Amino acid sequence: MKVTVVGAGAVGASCAEYIAMKNFAAEVVLVDIKEGFAEGKAMDLMQTASLNGFDTKITGTTGDYSKTAGSKVAVITSGIPRKPGMTREELIGINAGIVKEVTANLVKHSPDVIIIVVSNPMDTMAYLVHKTSGLPKNKIIGMGGALDSARFKYRLAEALECPISDVDGMVIAAHSDTGMLPLMSKATRNGVPVTEFLDAEKQAYVEEETKVGGATLTKLLGTSAWYAPGAAVSVMVQSILCDHKKMIPCSLMLDGEYGQSDICLGVPAIIGANGVEKIVEIALTDAEKEKFETAAKAVREVNGDLKF
Numbered sequence: 543m544k545v546t547v548v549g550a551g552a553v554g555a556s557c558a559e560y561i562a563m564k565n566f567a568a569e570v571v572l573v574d575i576k577e578g579f580a581e582g583k584a585m586d587l588m589q590t591a592s593l594n595g596f597d598t599k600i601t602g603t604t605g606d607y608s609k610t611a612g613s614k615v616a617v618i619t620s621g622i623p624r625k626p627g628m629t630r631e632e633l634i635g636i637n638a639g640i641v642k643e644v645t646a647n648l649v650k651h652s653p654d655v656i657i658i659v660v661s662n663p664m665d666t667m668a669y670l671v672h673k674t675s676g677l678p679k680n681k682i683i684g685m686g687g688a689l690d691s692a693r694f695k696y697r698l699a700e701a702l703e704c705p706i707s708d709v710d711g712m713v714i715a716a717h718s719d720t721g722m723l724p725l726m727s728k729a730t731r732n733g734v735p736v737t738e739f740l741d742a743e744k745q746a747y748v749e750e751e752t753k754v755g756g757a758t759l760t761k762l763l764g765t766s767a768w769y770a771p772g773a774a775v776s777v778m779v780q781s782i783l784c785d786h787k788k789m790i791p792c793s794l795m796l797d798g799e800y801g802q803s804d805i806c807l808g809v810p811a812i813i814g815a816n817g818v819e820k821i822v823e824i825a826l827t828d829a830e831k832e833k834f835e836t837a838a839k840a841v842r843e844v845n846g847d848l849k850f
C-alpha cells in the first residue's frame with residue numbers, strides 16, 4: 543500500500559526512513575515544496591535499501607500531488623519547526639495555511655485517505671484538518687501521544703534505573719509544554735505500579751521532564767526533534783496498514799468522550815485499517831480530570847485563532 547509523507551524535512555524524512563526500514567509498505571511518496579528536495583531525500587533513502595534490507599519503494603516529488611494518488615495514509619509534516627525559546631503554539635500563523643493547502647491537495651488525489659497530522663501546533667492543526675478536509679472523523683489522527691508516551695517511558699526508566707522495555711505508560715491531553723498529562727497513576731514496571739518505586743519528588747520530576755521533552759530537545763538541537771517523532775509516526779502507519787489495532791494515544795476529534803466536544807485532544811484509541819476504530823475511555827482520577835480540562839481550555843483558545 544502507498545503512504546504519502548508531505549514535508550521531506552527532518553521529521554518527514556525520518557518518517558519515510560522508519561516506515562521503509564520496517565518493510566510493511568509498498569511505496570512511500572515524499573512531497574516537498576522546495577525544488578528537488580523530496581527527490582533528493584528519496585534517492586538518498588533508496589540507496590540505503592540494499593544496505594538496510596528493505597523493499598519499500600521511496601519516491602519524491604516537488605509538489606506534484608498526482609504522484610500521491612491512491613494513498614492509504616498521508617502524513618503531514620510540512621511547515622516550520624520551533625526554535626529554542628518558542629512554544630509550538632507560536633507556529634500557528636505560518637503552519638495553518640500550509641496544512642490547509644496540503645490537506646486539500648491530498649484529499650483531491652486520495653479521497654479515501656487517512657491523514658496523520660504532525661505539523662505544530664498539532665492538536666489545532668488536526669482540528670483544522672477536520673474542519674476543512676471533509677473526511678470522516680475516523681480518518682484524521684494527530685500524532686503527539688505516541689511520541690510523548692515514548693518520552694515518558696524514557697524518563698520513567700531513567701528514574702527507575704531500569705531498561706525501557708520494563709516500563710509502560712501513556713501521555714494524554716494536549717501536545718504542548720503545559721497541556722500534556724503523563725498518567726503516572728497508570729504507569730507500570732512489569733505490571734507493578736511505578737508509584738510503588740518512585741517517591742513524590744521523583745514522580746514530579748518525571749512528569750515535568752516528559753511535558754517539556756520537545757522543548758528540551760529543541761534547546762539542545764537548535765530545532766525540534768525528528769528521530770522519535772518519525773518512529774512514532776511509523777508505529778501509527780504500521781498499525782493502520784497491517785490492521786494491528788494497537789491502542790495508541792492520538793489527538794482525535796471528541797464528541798462527548800472525556801467530557802469534551804468539538805476539539806482534538808490526545809486520548810487512547812484503537813488504530814487499525816479504518817483509522818480510528820474506537821476511542822477508549824479510561825477512568826481518570828479527579829486531579830487528572832482537572833488537568834485534562836485545563837489542557838482542553840488552552841487548546842480551545844489556540845483553535846480560536848484559526849481562520850477557515
Ligand SMILES: NC(=O)C1=CN([C@@H]2O[C@H](COP(=O)(O)OP(=O)(O)OC[C@H]3O[C@@H](n4cnc5c(N)ncnc54)[C@H](O)[C@@H]3O)[C@@H](O)[C@H]2O)C=CC1
Pocket residue numbers: 548549550551552553554573574575576579619620621622623624633637640643644659660661662664685686689717765766767768771
Ligand atoms: N506532532 C509532533 O509530535 C511533532 C511535530 N513536529 C512538527 O513537524 C513540523 C516539521 O518539522 P521538521 O521536519 O523538523 O521541519 P523541517 O523544516 O525540517 O521540514 C519541514 C519541511 O516542510 C516543507 N514545506 C513547507 N511548506 C510546504 C508545503 N506547502 N508543501 C510541502 N512541503 C512544505 C519545507 O520545505 C521543509 O522541507 C513542524 O511544524 C514541527 O513543529 C515536529 C516533531 C514532532
Ligand SMILES: O=C([O-])CC(=O)C(=O)O
Pocket residue numbers: 623624630662689755756757760766767771
Ligand atoms: O517540540 C517541538 O516543537 C516538536 C514536537 O512537537 C516534539 O518534538 O514534541
